[in-house]
Amino acid sequence: MCNENLTEMKCIKCATKFGIDPILNKNLLRSGRTFYCPNGHGQVYSKPIEKKVTELENKLNKKNRQLAKMSRELSNLKSGTCPKCFKKFVNLQKHITNKHPKYSKGVA
Numbered sequence: 001m002c003n004e005n006l007t008e009m010k011c012i013k014c015a016t017k018f019g020i021d022p023i024l025n026k027n028l029l030r031s032g033r034t035f036y037c038p039n040g041h042g043q044v045y046s047k048p049i050e051k052k053v054t055e056l057e058n059k060l061n062k063k064n065r066q067l068a069k070m071s072r073e074l075s076n077l078k079s080g081t082c083p084k085c086f087k088k089f090v091n092l093q094k095h096i097t098n099k100h101p102k103y104s105k106g107v108a
């Protein structure tokens with residue numbers, strides 16, 4: 001058996017050392033798939049990429065919700081409806097300046 005160029009691994013459960021092919025090691029690192037020590041203990045790399053994907057998905061969802069809110073607000077403003085009290089006002093600008101001064105400054 002040829003043992004050269006193997007990446008040395010150590011079992012997280014029984015501390016047995018074993019070697020795996022570096023290419024396989026890379027694949028495991030990327031995919032987060034389970035592999036086994038010679039005694040059959042399952043090992044798994046944490047999944048940095050999957051974590052990143054979830055993180056980005058969450059961020060995207062949040063942005064999408066913000067975007068939906070903004071576009072609702074925009075159509076409200078365009079139709080003369082106060083985005084805060086959801087009522088129509090003849091002079092929306094005046095209403096917002098008087099009733100929601102923070103909103104007009106973009107704080108609320």
Ligand SMILES: [Zn+2]
Pocket residue numbers: 011012013014015016037038039040041
């Ligand atoms: Zn083991």
Ligand SMILES: [Zn+2]
Pocket residue numbers: 082083084085086095096099100
């Ligand atoms: Zn209002």
